[in-house]
Amino acid sequence: MTRRRTPRNSVIRLTTGHAARTMNHPFTRREPVLALDFGATSVLVTTSGPVTVEDLEFARQLAREAHRFARSLERSFYGLSDGKGVAA
Template sequence: MARRRTARISTITLNTGSGAQAINHPYPARTPVLALDFGALSVLVTTSTGDEVTASDLEFARQLAHQAHQFATSVERCYHGLPNGRGVAA
């Protein structure tokens, strides 16, 4: 994926918790949808069009998977960082 060329103008923080879920919705007749649910808020990640997958879509999906794996590894490291299993603030 190309490097960002414009300045970021805003950031939205979505905190995980007991109601947070990540769900893949594969469909037989269209491209998949990844739903990130945070209680009352849901973020849907889709491909650039609903009926085909581009090389950019594939590159983004692979980058997302890699970064999600890195995030999970970091969270696990923090969670197991204290003897009580409550984790540490990074």
């Protein structure tokens, strides 16, 4: 991860569990929406207008970090410090 240029002024913690889920809404006539649902709380991720290069880079970064997060969870779940034998 790259170092933040501005300090955080707040943090929201949303924990996963049986009610957590994600869903992509690929609309044909407007920008897509990624929904992150945590029971009674939802986070919607979308662009502020027509898709830009920055939007694409953010989406790729989000996917990359989500993949790394999943791999870290797999290592923890299976107790593997090196990640060998973990499903990709």
